[in-house]
Amino acid sequence: MTNPTQPNGDHDGPLNAFCVDLEEWFHICAADTPYNDPETWDDAPAHVVEDTEVLMRLLDETGAKGTFLTVGWVADKYPELIKRLADAGHEIGCHTYFHRVVFEQTPEEFEADIERCLTSLRDISGQPVDAFRAPGFSMTRDCFWAYPILRRHGITTDVSIVPAARDHGGVDGFTRDPFMLHTSEGEIRCFPVSVMSIAGKTVPFSGGGYLRLFPLSLVKAGYAQNHKSGRPGMSYIHPREINPDQPRLELPWKKRFKYYVGIDKTLDKLRWCLRTYRFTTIAEVVNAVGDWPPYELTGDEIHPVRAETVSA
Ligand SMILES: [Zn+2]
Numbered sequence: 001m002t003n004p005t006q007p008n009g010d011h012d013g014p015l016n017a018f019c020v021d022l023e024e025w026f027h028i029c030a031a032d033t034p035y036n037d038p039e040t041w042d043d044a045p046a047h048v049v050e051d052t053e054v055l056m057r058l059l060d061e062t063g064a065k066g067t068f069l070t071v072g073w074v075a076d077k078y079p080e081l082i083k084r085l086a087d088a089g090h091e092i093g094c095h096t097y098f099h100r101v102v103f104e105q106t107p108e109e110f111e112a113d114i115e116r117c118l119t120s121l122r123d124i125s126g127q128p129v130d131a132f133r134a135p136g137f138s139m140t141r142d143c144f145w146a147y148p149i150l151r152r153h154g155i156t157t158d159v160s161i162v163p164a165a166r167d168h169g170g171v172d173g174f175t176r177d178p179f180m181l182h183t184s185e186g187e188i189r190c191f192p193v194s195v196m197s198i199a200g201k202t203v204p205f206s207g208g209g210y211l212r213l214f215p216l217s218l219v220k221a222g223y224a225q226n227h228k229s230g231r232p233g234m235s236y237i238h239p240r241e242i243n244p245d246q247p248r249l250e251l252p253w254k255k256r257f258k259y260y261v262g263i264d265k266t267l268d269k270l271r272w273c274l275r276t277y278r279f280t281t282i283a284e285v286v287n288a289v290g291d292w293p294p295y296e297l298t299g300d301e302i303h304p305v306r307a308e309t310v311s312a
Contacts, residue, residue, distance in 0.1 A: 016233035018066035025240035029136030051239030062274035070119030072097030093131035135258035137169035196222035207236030212262030
């Protein structure tokens with residue numbers, strides 16, 4: 001049996017997307033913290049640049065590329081960081097300007113935020129910027145109205161959907177496969193976050209608190225399940241998750257566990273994943289996906305397009 005702590009060098013295997021949600025250590029969703037108000041952000045201790053540099057070195061070391069889904073406020077504060085990422089061949093994606101969960105915004109507020117974020121990211125990076133992730137994976141069934149707005153502003157790939165139950169966000173029971181969403185404003189390629197089945201439950205495994213908590217044998221089983229189904233995997237991480245010395249926020253115990261468990265081991269786990277599997281940008285992964293089953297946004301719901309309507 002393969003030792004799950006040793007890389008298996010599967011670099012001829014399927015492509016997987018490596019995503020960094022590029023935000024500060026205090027950009028935590030749905031929690032009452034001293035940093036809920038963006039007015040406080042400029043005076044907060046700053047860690048995002050040095051933590052991101054650690055991730056950049058890890059990507060260099062392992063020869064992988066990634067997509068940095070960036071908070072617009074971070075890009076405006078540290079434009080040189082975004083330029084360096086773009087110059088190094090990484091993709092820049094959008095993670096909203098102020099990192100507010102989608103379901104707490106009106107469509108008008110959401111659109112203004114997205115527009116501001118995309119303008120900054122495109123100006124600074126010199127890249128098209130067409131991938132999006134909702135803060136805290138907050139693309140719930142109540143938020144599908146956001147898709148035509150995203151498409152109107154040039155977003156053609158979404159990586160916001162977690163097809164599992166979550167505290168906030170998550171679309172339990174949703175398809176795990178990439179699909180083409182037809183909206184009134186055009187098409188968006190939706191690439192759901194990787195999940196696995198364990199004892200009848202559907203859970204993420206490849207990033208964030210799940211990667212920090214799970215043993216590598218389980219992470220390995222998660223990638224194997226997805227690859228066996230012909231599905232690319234997706235890893236995701238936040239710069240704060242590799243910094244054991246970050247300031248700790250006063251959070252309820254459940255959130256405290258979720259945000260800070262296993263931080264001292266994250267970098268080693270990521271290194272193992274990057275050495276074991278083939279990781280690149282979201283753009284490269286979605287371009288390699290051949291089959292995009294059509295789905296349609298009708299009213300507030302997303303459903304598969306029936307075969308007879310496809311051929312019409
Ligand atoms: Zn975020």
